[in-house]
Amino acid sequence: MTSELDPIASPSGFTPRSTGGIGLWVTPVDEVAIEARARTFTTRSIKKTSKRAALELAISCIDLTTLEGMDTPGRVSALCRKAITPDPADPSLPSTAAVCVYPSMVPSAAAFTAGSSVRVASVAGAFPSGMSSLEVRLADIRDAVAAGADEIDIVIGRGDFFTGRYGRVFDDIVAAKEACGPAHLKVILETGELGTYDQIRRASMLAMAAGADFIKTSTGKVARNATMPIALCMAEAIRDYVEQTGEIVGLKVAGGIRTAKQAWHYLVLINETLGPDWLTPDRFRIGASSLLNDALLAIRKLDTGRYSGPDYVSID
Amino acid sequence: MGERLDIQKTYKLFIGGAFPRSESGRTTEVVAADGSFVANVAKASRKDLRDAVKAARGAQSDWAGRTAYNRGQILYRMAEVMEGRRSQFEVELVTCGSSAADAAAELDEAIDLWVWYAGWCDKFQQVVGTVNPVAGPFFNFTVPEPTGVVGVVAPEQPSLAGLIARLAPVLVSGNTAVVIPSEVAPLSAISLSETIATSDVPGGVINMLTGPKLDLLPWLLGHLDVNAVDLTGAPTDLDPAVLDEAVGNVKRVIRRDPADRGPYAITDFCEMKTIWHPIGR
Numbered sequence: 001m002t003s004e005l006d007p008i009a010s011p012s013g014f015t016p017r018s019t020g021g022i023g024l025w026v027t028p029v030d031e032v033a034i035e036a037r038a039r040t041f042t043t044r045s046i047k048k049t050s051k052r053a054a055l056e057l058a059i060s061c062i063d064l065t066t067l068e069g070m071d072t073p074g075r076v077s078a079l080c081r082k083a084i085t086p087d088p089a090d091p092s093l094p095s096t097a098a099v100c101v102y103p104s105m106v107p108s109a110a111a112f113t114a115g116s117s118v119r120v121a122s123v124a125g126a127f128p129s130g131m132s133s134l135e136v137r138l139a140d141i142r143d144a145v146a147a148g149a150d151e152i153d154i155v156i157g158r159g160d161f162f163t164g165r166y167g168r169v170f171d172d173i174v175a176a177k178e179a180c181g182p183a184h185l186k187v188i189l190e191t192g193e194l195g196t197y198d199q200i201r202r203a204s205m206l207a208m209a210a211g212a213d214f215i216k217t218s219t220g221k222v223a224r225n226a227t228m229p230i231a232l233c234m235a236e237a238i239r240d241y242v243e244q245t246g247e248i249v250g251l252k253v254a255g256g257i258r259t260a261k262q263a264w265h266y267l268v269l270i271n272e273t274l275g276p277d278w279l280t281p282d283r284f285r286i287g288a289s290s291l292l293n294d295a296l297l298a299i300r301k302l303d304t305g306r307y308s309g310p311d312y313v314s315i316d
Numbered sequence: 317m318g319e320r321l322d323i324q325k326t327y328k329l330f331i332g333g334a335f336p337r338s339e340s341g342r343t344t345e346v347v348a349a350d351g352s353f354v355a356n357v358a359k360a361s362r363k364d365l366r367d368a369v370k371a372a373r374g375a376q377s378d379w380a381g382r383t384a385y386n387r388g389q390i391l392y393r394m395a396e397v398m399e400g401r402r403s404q405f406e407v408e409l410v411t412c413g414s415s416a417a418d419a420a421a422e423l424d425e426a427i428d429l430w431v432w433y434a435g436w437c438d439k440f441q442q443v444v445g446t447v448n449p450v451a452g453p454f455f456n457f458t459v460p461e462p463t464g465v466v467g468v469v470a471p472e473q474p475s476l477a478g479l480i481a482r483l484a485p486v487l488v489s490g491n492t493a494v495v496i497p498s499e500v501a502p503l504s505a506i507s508l509s510e511t512i513a514t515s516d517v518p519g520g521v522i523n524m525l526t527g528p529k530l531d532l533l534p535w536l537l538g539h540l541d542v543n544a545v546d547l548t549g550a551p552t553d554l555d556p557a558v559l560d561e562a563v564g565n566v567k568r569v570i571r572r573d574p575a576d577r578g579p580y581a582i583t584d585f586c587e588m589k590t591i592w593h594p595i596g597r
Contacts (some may be wrong), residue, residue, distance in 0.1 A: 305538070306538040306539065306540055306561075306564060307365075307366050307369065307535065307538070307539045307540060307541065308540045308541065309369075309373060309539075309540050309541020310373070310541070311540070311541065312540055
């Protein structure tokens with residue numbers, strides 16, 4: 001029983017269900033080293049042909065996101081069309097992995113993406129704060145799944161996490177996973193609020209042990225978003241987790257990734273940390289909205305040899 | 317006490333209000349009229365040009381959205397700040413081959429050009445805008461609007477006054493500019509960037525790329541996010557294939573005598589918008 005884990009006495013040990021009660025060890029993170037390592041991923045020289053392949057891969061890994069209070073079925077319809085056919089002038093480009101919307105927009109998104117490869121992801125569980133009772137959060141998740149969501153993005157309770165109630169955070173994720181049913185569960189750590197790499201690593205291990213299919217950096221709703229060192233910290237946690245349990249967990253980076261250049265920096269990070277097996281939409285996602293346009297402009301530059309501008313792609 | 321070491325200035329680019337080196341790391345030597353070494357000047361690459369256009373595009377709506385009066389104030393401020401630094405400009409012009417008297421005269425002209433175009437900011441609309449008689453119940457009028465991002469290839473000589481003569485009219489209506497200054501005498505253009513940075517001109521409104529014009533021109537003319545290019549300072553025997561690059565986005569290509577002043581130098585970079593407003597009851 002996971003909730004019997006004494007949260008204060010063993011702050012860094014978690015017990016994944018699949019290991020039959022054998023605890024996981026969370027290794028400490030060397031802050032200086034991880035930041036230095038993360039910087040090296042931005043200095044690779046990527047040649048033209050690889051660039052194009054990387055951009056297409058990045059597009060196929062995007063969760064095209066709109067999380068605005070002013071979202072309407074009309075906006076979601078435009079988003080879905082763009083997700084299915086990112087560039088109408090170049091139908092050879094892949095669709096994005098998913099569209100990511102609020103629960104009330106899931107029926108629209110499901111209708112507009114029907115028949116395509118684009119999945120519907122919904123934030124749920126009192127996103128973006130997670131500050132509601134468990135019952136309300138679970139109802140939110142069930143509601144979104146019933147409306148047609150293939151993937152659910154929830155955020156961990158940072159309040160419980162900071163006060164050392166790891167058991168409760170763990171149980172909440174387990175309950176959320178059950179509520180998801182067939183839908184995939186992505187667990188947002190909101191790394192911008194966790195403070196240290198050790199905390200990020202601990203939260204990553206906890207979320208994976210509790211059954212997350214993906215761990216995700218941020219909601220995009222706080223000032224500090226995904227950064228390369230944070231993504232590296234989480235990727236290393238996944239690597240450790242896979243080594244210790246054999247279970248596959250994906251990584252989603254979100255928030256602040258706007259340029260094609262940033263996207264291939266993250267692809268390099270994933271390739272060199274988790275290996276090419278993770279370079280697929282099943283195991284790596286980028287939550288973004290404006291990134292897609294920048295990737296399209298970069299592809300056009302590669303194809304035509306001319307720089308393009310925002311006038312030549314659709315408005316988000 | 318030994319002799320004091322010289323403090324040499326690094327002549328860098330001006331993009332988005334900052335002074336970066338070229339992303340390529342390359343520089344070109346600038347030599348004085350007598351052939352002696354003067355300075356290493358950053359040699360802009362196509363990626364610097366891309367960054368400059370991006371900065372100019374980002375700054376354009378804010379610059380155009382300011383009141384014409386405010387743009388006039390800022391251009392006048394350029395004159396004020398240049399006046400305070402004129403000795404530095406004169407030294408640089410002399411270093412690049414002008415006589416002291418010519419340099420002083422060029423400074424007078426350069427500073428006066430800012431004042432002249434500062435005045436035009438809230439006046440040219442009244443000169444070139446029209447109220448049109450139409451056969452219908454409409455109030456029909458035409459107003460000039462900025463075209464957007466403009467590439468300015470500045471004349472080789474006069475390197476400072478010529479540059480301002482072509483740059484100032486671009487700014488008047490609310491365009492932002494990517495400027496390629498004189499290749500033989502780029503020093504004063506870089507010092508002008510320092511003046512721009514301290515004259516309330518918002519970052520990105522003026523971007524300065526020193527480097528070989530013939531390297532940068534195909535990228536500038538082919539760039540789909542540049543609305544117009546002023547080729548006044550480009551070689552007259554430019555390869556037609558390079559000029560054809562401008563066709564892709566129906567870019568406006570202008571060539572004028574650098575001595576031309578007045579509203580038509582401004583409207584070169586304006587779109588005329590006509591509005592049909594219903595009247596009557």
